[in-house]
Amino acid sequence: MPLRGFTLAEVLITLGIIGVVAALTIPTLILNNNKRIVETRLAKFYSNINQAIELSEVENGPKEKWDKLVAPTGEEASVTNRAWFDKYLNPYLKTSDIYVKNGLVYILFPDGSGMYLSSYSSSFFPKPKYFDDPNGVTGKDYFSFLFAPDREDQPYHYKKGVEPFLYSWDGNRETLFTNPDYKCTPNGGAFCTELIRQNGWKIPDDYPIKF
Numbered sequence: 001m002p003l004r005g006f007t008l009a010e011v012l013i014t015l016g017i018i019g020v021v022a023a024l025t026i027p028t029l030i031l032n033n034n035k036r037i038v039e040t041r042l043a044k045f046y047s048n049i050n051q052a053i054e055l056s057e058v059e060n061g062p063k064e065k066w067d068k069l070v071a072p073t074g075e076e077a078s079v080t081n082r083a084w085f086d087k088y089l090n091p092y093l094k095t096s097d098i099y100v101k102n103g104l105v106y107i108l109f110p111d112g113s114g115m116y117l118s119s120y121s122s123s124f125f126p127k128p129k130y131f132d133d134p135n136g137v138t139g140k141d142y143f144s145f146l147f148a149p150d151r152e153d154q155p156y157h158y159k160k161g162v163e164p165f166l167y168s169w170d171g172n173r174e175t176l177f178t179n180p181d182y183k184c185t186p187n188g189g190a191f192c193t194e195l196i197r198q199n200g201w202k203i204p205d206d207y208p209i210k211f
Helices: 008-060 074-088 192-198
Strands: 097-101 104-108 114-117 122-125 143-146
Touching (some): 008 074, 008 192, 074 097, 074 104, 074 114, 143 192
Antiparallel strands (some): 097 104, 104 114
16 A cells, blocks of 8 residues: 655644644743742742851851941942951852942852842842843842841841841731832832742742733
8 A cells, every 4th residue: 555644734734733832831831930940049048048147156146246237338338248248158158259349249159049238138139130130120030138137126137137028017918018118019029029938939829920
């Protein structure tokens, strides 16, 4: 019997079906992969930075008694804050690069993430390409943390390590969405980090920002 192969029309139809399926599934796969990267790196950062603080306390005493970071203004701030990092954290962290810019200490980690330290708040970047991006979104491209162990007026930071930014939080989850200054909205917000932490460092279903 003569052998029969696929006709050109059949091949084109099959390729068309494959293309449609790929167009429908690949964006979802990319989205889920990006979310997993953010979740994994957030959890790893939170664990590593606070382990470093605990190790530093053995050498430098209680963290609430440490010297303070200064406001990131001017060359003097750059020198002071770099010295602070070198004394309290650098010996206990694995880093791939460290540099100071405009009074901020920028730290790159071996997994491709990074952070900067500030006296007001600190930000973690799953992908440091957003370090100086004015269009970066808080809660998507970078995440707000705060190290303020000496602030007795801030119960969610007093005597704590580097924690999700919760300045002036009243303890209610709903407030993470409604606080006038720091609420987590589709446009971002400092309180977004806490929503992920409360969900075990997994982005919750009601997270307002789309990845």
